[in-house]
Amino acid sequence: MARRKGTQTKVNPAAFDQPGAHVFDNPVKTEIEDSYLEYAYSVIHSRALPDARDGLKPVHRRILFSMNENGYRPTHAYVKSSRVVGDVMGKYHPHGDTAIYDAMVRLAQDFSMNVPLVDGHGNFGSPDDGPAASRYTEAKMSPEAMLLVGELGEDTVDFRPNYDGSLEEPSVLPAAFPNLLVNGTSGIAVGMATNMIPHNLGEIIGAARWLINHPGASLDKLMEYVPGPDLPTGGLLLGLDEVRRAYETGRGVVRMRAKVETGPLEGSRGRQAITVTELPYGVGPEKIIEKITDEVNKSKRLTGIADVKDLTDRENGTRLVIECKVGVNPQALLADLYRLTPLEQSFGINNLVLVDGQPQTLGLKALLEVFLAHRYEVVTRRTKYRRRKREERLHLVEGLLKALLDIDKVIKLIRESDNAQAAKDGLMKRFKLSDIQATYILDTPLRRLTKYDRIELEAEQDRLRAEIEELSKILDDESVLKKVVSSELSKIAKDFPTERRTSLIDGDLKEVLAASKPSGPLEIADDPCQVILSATGLVARTAAESEEASEARRRNGRVKHDAVAAVVHSTARGQILLVTNQGRAFKTDVLPLPVLPEQAGTVSLRGGMAARELVPLDKGERVVGIAPLGERGAGSPGLALGTRQGVVKICSPEWPVRSDEFEVISLKDGDEVVGATWLTDGAETLTFVSSGATLLRYAASLVRPQGLKSGGMAGMNLGADTEVVFFGAVKTDDDEHGEPMVVTSTGQSVKVTPFAEYPAKGRNTGGVRTHRFLKGEQRLTVAWVGPRPAGSTDNGSPVELPETDPRRDGSGAAHPGPDVVGHLIERD
Template identity: 55%
Template sequence: MAKPTVDDDVNDEEHILDVDVTQEMESSFLEYAYSVIYSRALPDARDGLKPVQRRILFSMDEMGVRPDRGHVKCARVVGQVMGLLHPHGDGAIYDALVRMGQSWAVRLPLIDGHGNFGSLDAGPAAMRYTECRMASPAVAMTRGLDHDTVDFKPNYDGKESEPVVLPAAIPNLLVNGATGIAVGMATNIAPHNLIEVVAALHQLLKRPDIELDELMRHIPGPDFPTGGKIIGLDGVRDAYATGRGTFKIRATTRIEKVSPRRMGIIVTELPYMIGPEKIIEQIKKGVDDKKLTGIADVKDLTDLANGMRLVIEVKNGINPEALLEQLFKVTKLEDTFAINAVALVEGQPRTLTLKEMLEVFLAHRLEVTLRRSRFLLAKAEDRLHLVRGLITAIADIDDVIAIIRTSDDAGQARERLMGAFDLTEVQANYILDMQLRRLTRYSTIELEKEAGELADEIARLRDIIDNDDVLRRLVGEELTQVAKEFGTPRRTVLLASSGAPTTAKAPLEVPDDPCWVLLSGSGLVARTDTLAPLPGEGRSAHDVVIAKASITAQGEFGVVTNRGRLLRCRAIELPTVPLTASAPSLQGGSLAHELWPLEPGERPIGLTTLDPDSLGLALGTQQGIVKRVNPELLSKDTWDVIRLDDGDQLIGAVELTDPEADLAFISTDAQLLHFPASGVRPQGRAGGGIAGIKLSPGAKVVWFGAAHPDTDVVVTVSGSSDSLPGTETGLAKVTPMSEYPAKGRATGGVRAHRFLKGEDTLLIAAIGGAPVVAAAASGSPVDLPSAHGRRDGSGSPVAQPITMLAGRNGQSADALTPGVQSLLDEE
């Protein structure tokens, strides 16, 4: 080849064209924008898929990677798609594949992933490690591709073909939503519930002129795969009416006790595409920036067994409801979702209303069903034509064989068959192509049966093609089947407003308001949010209130145990329970041994306000010792209030409020003694007390407390000491305390109950303001007889074994003394 000369170079330069830079940039940018819009970023309104998503599903269908087959490497699918249909980066293809398989990203996953497909906070593993196959809904999306239901186009190099759109038996654009950023436009469509969308499509099939409000009766709002709550529906309606709208989505939360001392905010559902790690990061930043106060700790306890569980522990003294409102403002626990319903319609990007999206999909399904019916009709007619030729040939099979055998070639045999039996060329060729053994297998009856079935099928298909009502009914039936097969209940809750208009005004810190601290017979401790009078006084919603103390929410109180210890506690650390009109419910309270460092066998028996101006504590032991302790507040968390002898324990501890009150003992041998509290000189903490009641050999104190002879009643329940504690119902008696004369301290008292044959002990007893209430071990109430018994009379049968008693003044007795308590001591 000759080398170019100087003149050649000059001539080449003379052919250089000057192009205006502005025009060139405009042209190139428009071509780029067009390519992004139509080939990458925006979904088709008919199947709701972007080109890469459509190519992935088509390739997997061609590869046979269906739900009834095993998983294959994602890299294999990505390579197939990239090599044949999508000449772009493998990362983009893999990201699209993974998203279609993430249950938190799409409402109805189209890919069944195997391996690490990522999470809300982390990406998936590399494609060489993960596997995939089509999910069942994806089969419904591609079903009918081989029935000429959609058009095909050449791939990027013209060597292969791909569908322009999938048949899409599922309204994928609305059900799974779509996101995409093109050049100069973007799309963001929220996921919806399949069952609701199908219901709206049914209405649109029946009434094409249906209004938006009627459609929204069936599709009230989006349904996100992660649940949550949509707050305010005005933005949803705007999006459905115009194609654009904004609304708020809020996490699903509840407030509950996360530890015996702390309340917490439990997050079980997060806004769409928000992960727990992002929330934790935002909370920590809010705490560092002083925008959030009152948070003790944040824990992500999410797992596969229990699902989403984000625990935000609240500091004592902080109002959880007010803190939750702060979290909604500072973190993504409340997020904004903007709908911009842009999709391709007939190759053009359009902003679609709800009705328009439904209409486009419905028109597509009608077209797909019509084309499928025409395809099946043609096949059925062709088959019927062949079957009729076989019937003719079978009728004269010998002649057919003779003609074929005596013909010189296939062409002559065909012509002779067509002339002899009035067959078409297609029928004659079919008979000639069949093996002789297959021809003889056919029987006239079987062929005539098939011909009848084909005729019925042809009539059915022609009815679908010719009758628009039949076509619409068939589309509706197929949609119903899809909804039954793949539909799931709604996950997202729709709220017209926040549902808590007063919460935002609540103070963040719990005010130091007066309240009750309550101790129940089953060992539950709680505080109320008010100091209103306790209805029923001695009764709670599930057992009995055995002690109460009036303090403030930020104040301290004391707990006296049967081991003679006083524990200093803070009311703010107790869970709050409602004070209903009937009775306080301690169901939400905490168990004493979870709150305080109790020793084995130790249990609380009384409460004190730790008020230095009170009359102090009155204590009574199982061996009949009585002691008054002056109020004393130490800097320690626990201290002893009485020196107990070996084998002795406190039976009762009551804070004295009335200087005229009596102190009373009841023993297991049914002796009752009461005497003025003023007769007991107060002692210091180290004192061991003085003799309170003189006990007979083998007897023990079963109840001790303060009493008012003029108003209180005495409840005693007799039984056998040989019975297992808590199993004997016994005989109960209620007697006005005025029946019992006062005796001097350290005497034996008077008889309070007459034992019948087989009885030798009091199972339980108590003195309190009427009415005294009783409960069984289950917490259910037990009816007591009326207060008319004689002081030395026997009792009346009761329905269940009584394990707890409490009077109107809150003092109590329980069957742990002395029976079950001995078992606890042994443990």
């Protein structure tokens, strides 16, 4: 028999044994189309796409159902994952064990799901690595998973035969919370794919409850409850305009960005580093490191990185440290990292789900409506089941109570009956009982027919009638049904509180990316700048600028100022010395110091950095002075130090080359450095102020410079129970900065006096009185000497000082007084 070209012959082997058998021809095109459609339908419904009601694909649903059926619940001990996989494969999911185990692993990963449905024990993988084999891991259901399967035994969903018809499995789970929106999902079918992003459980429940009571709610109102996705790995989500588009149409693209911190590298004396603490969804540290390595070594598009370290662990979470090279602007480097590595990635939202067996793309409101419709049906079927069970029990209780009213007659009838059937027929006829009631009475032991049991049965009868009435209200009144669903969702949100992990940045995606793009050159020029120590102990620097720009600033009269304790000139890539009250000095880079934010007429020192963020200070140790290093310190006689016990020292600027930490003075027990000032040319005047309100000044040339190990020499002769409260070096011929002033405070009165009113004395003398105490005043709490004085509180808030008093031994003006005093400084 000849066949037409392009056809395929379908042959039934048994047909050859039958007389008059026929062979039917089928075109190849038709056969391929039919077979492919059957395959596509099978993949869509049986593998790739989730059901919009419970948010699960068949394999996930079968895993949870099998674990529940076998008792692997949260209260059960962990069981081998291989055992779970074997049960699922043998009973419900006739596919490869690897596919089943991979699906179960995802249900256990807290970096993949906001609410894990499997409680895994062992290595269940990371964003970079796969899990251990199923024979090495253990699992059981999580408490949240019980919310999906908890009502299966109450006729809440339809069941269907398993693959071989030997068992039954649920077509959908009852799902007490919107699992699809909370955990998201992804899958590739034939000709279509789904990619749903996770959300916060509490926010989704809040939106669902609002929709229950307001079915016509707008999308904008629902977004007040669900402002955007919430990813299990945290991070940033940019451009909520695109999120709204996805919520409206079911499709959209959102941009995820890692959460980072920039600042000094720990233990490196101020080197800059970018520390990644949260990564985009689905990205692991090893992927970042691999991409950075490729960009640095192969394409060479990424420069400025000295090293990358992965310090991620279970205790501290994600911690990826990217060390910058010296002189590299971390903000500019961060912009390149966002552009060239997975630290910034897109997520394409495609809410393709199965609704009544049909693939549909749904927005946020439609997804919530499908879930709520499912819950209404589940609660309705559950309520009918519970009412039916109570009605059946009430029927038995009523029959038993009838028997108890004439228990003697019942017993006599049973004893006189020939057999059980005759006894049942007699009970039904004489006491008007149903077949079920009569059978139950015959099966009831005599010990249940006491007076006490009758009281219990009557109480049970009343309770059953009340419960039936309540259940009937749910079935008869739709508003009551909605209230039940809402209250159950509310309880879930209360029992499983979840804090938002992902930070949302509002606006159009392009505008947000443009506004948030870090700027500035990658390599920072070594231009001059000023390093400032504030009166409250903060360290900062001014923006680096060329000498020409600095001179132009002076000519234009743009004076920026704030209360500071010390200022030294340096360069952006230079180093300075931080001196502490314990006589220690630390070398540190200038580049990591924060640049002071410029405001109208002032440079706010509140943008400074605490010194302990730069150097390892001991408890109670604080920075009291700063000094330049390198060429900026050339020609200076050294660092002038004054201590609490009146010791003075000029430390020669011969700093150790290989040591970043060293002592600049040997202190006696109980002593500490109260002031450390860098001398520019040695023409300064050294000044002590004691708590006994005496001031001593003498030329710095009277103090011989000494080496690091020296303990200094006697600087001020102190009276009994007094101590030094201020030490500094003052320039008396500095016309640019103005006349030096003396500020003293007792906490009740404050006095500002010209420094010129105090005569110079010899070293290690007592000085002259600078503040006459009033009644109740016993000591100075604050003192300071320098040009343009400015007072402030401990937190940096300005305090107005009184007018100048020409009397050096006056009492001052009544004033609560500042906590610290600094001076106003020009930015030059």
